[in-house]
Amino acid sequence: MTADVLIQMHTGTRAYCDFIEKHGPDCIGKNLAKLAKFYPIEWNDEDKSKYLIDIFSSTRDCSAALNACGIRWPRNESEDDMCQELKTLKEMMERANIENNKRKAELKLQGAEGRAAANKIREYIWNCDIDYPNDLVRLVRNLWKHFSTYPRYIKTHLGGSQSAVLRKFEQWCPDAWTLIYNTVGQP
16 A cells, blocks of 8 residues: 655745756756855845845846746735835835934034035935835845944834844745746846
8 A cells, every 4th residue: 555645845945946947958068056056045144135235236137027026015905005014114214314304404504514414314215116026125125235324213113133124025025035036046
């Protein structure tokens, strides 16, 4: 008597197998192990952040690929808007901009040194559209990259560290790294 048993493959393993199936034929005569070494299954936070920076710094435009890779903005229950956590973040950034603009105006009244200091105050730009997953990836990249410039209340909302920003992204989209890598590949 034999039993038919199906073993469910881990999603990361399945994504890796799909990647090898898709890109393996392109690597005939090349070092497939070298390509596979860079697959995101075992990435640490430094690898993830470097990848986010690199895909937006590369000379090729990855926007269309990111929009088609399967990532979705985290939405509210009715699916018509972003989740409350991101709405709150957007409101916090708008509040920080108001505070920064007041501070800039005060500094500009202090002469040349004040104007120079005012010019260094960063504006937090939120130009995201929830219909475009590329905007979510770019937002996470910018949140990570500029984390040190945010006011404490924004940092706290994001989890308190750059690594927490990456955890939020993985919470919003659990397969983000494999979805992006399978579509975009190396920058």
